């Protein structure tokens with residue numbers, strides 16, 4: 001009996017750890033902008049601390065992310081381990097809508113999400129093939145993706161006219177500038193201990209506005225990052241939802257085990 005209770009306690013512990021994990025990764029929506037003290041700093045000076053704050057249990061966000069990915073990224077990037085139909089099922093997009101809005105007319109819902117861009121063209125244009133993004137959220141992490149998509153800046157010395165704080169000298173053009181607008185990087189000169197001077201990034205300055213406000217753009221990026229997080233591990237939304245039931249089951253089970261223990265021991269005491 002005692003072993004049973006210990007077992008229950010152990011299971012309970014791991015169940016709680018499971019949900020605690022889910023909770024700690026849960027959204028701190030708008031975290032980037034609303035961190036204490038962030039307002040006072042110049043835009044972008046704290047970019048290294050920006051967080052995605054996405055939530056894979058937010059289905060509406062995943063749906064928007066899927067749409068936006070297919071519109072803005074799929075021209076260059078594939079998701080070769082993911083089928084349109086699986087997205088439809090997981091994100092509860094009815095087949096008619098999936099077919100109408102997400103599956104290109106030349107493709108079937110059961111096809112994998114490839115990019116229409118021929119590899120040879122990609123290499124000729126960008127010097128390298130844009131990577132498949134199926135596992136990118138797992139490889140680099142969601143915060144990285146968020147920062148990558150929010151720290152493009154104008155840099156005439158680059159072939160694409162743009163550079164990036166997260167991935168300096170990136171070959172990816174600033175494809176979202178119409179939405180975000182254009183920003184430039186302001187550098188400051190600091191003296192090193194050996195007396196030489198060095199240029200370090202200080203903050204961003206908007207030079208042209210886009211069709212979205214900064215907050216709208218943040219949310220737009222967060223949706224795409226959320227979608228890529230889901231694509232990297234499609235089962236995670238289900239798994240997290242299951243965690244709650246596991247804990248509930250264990251609580252009930254512990255209670256039953258306790259009653260049983262009382263019953264067995266009542267003649268002894």
Ligand code: HEC
Nearest residue numbers: 072073075076126129130131136167169170171172173175
């Ligand atoms: C015009 C083509 C093009 C479009 C459109 C495009 N990308 Fe890229 N992307 C590239 C290229 C080229 C690279 C390779 C960059 C490098 O390695 O420097 C890249 C690299 C990346 C990387 C990998 C960065 C790394 O650390 O290696 C991510 C993530 C990414 N893109 C996300 C996106 C997302 C999300 C979208 C849609 C909003 C998008 N891209 C749209 C061309 C594109």
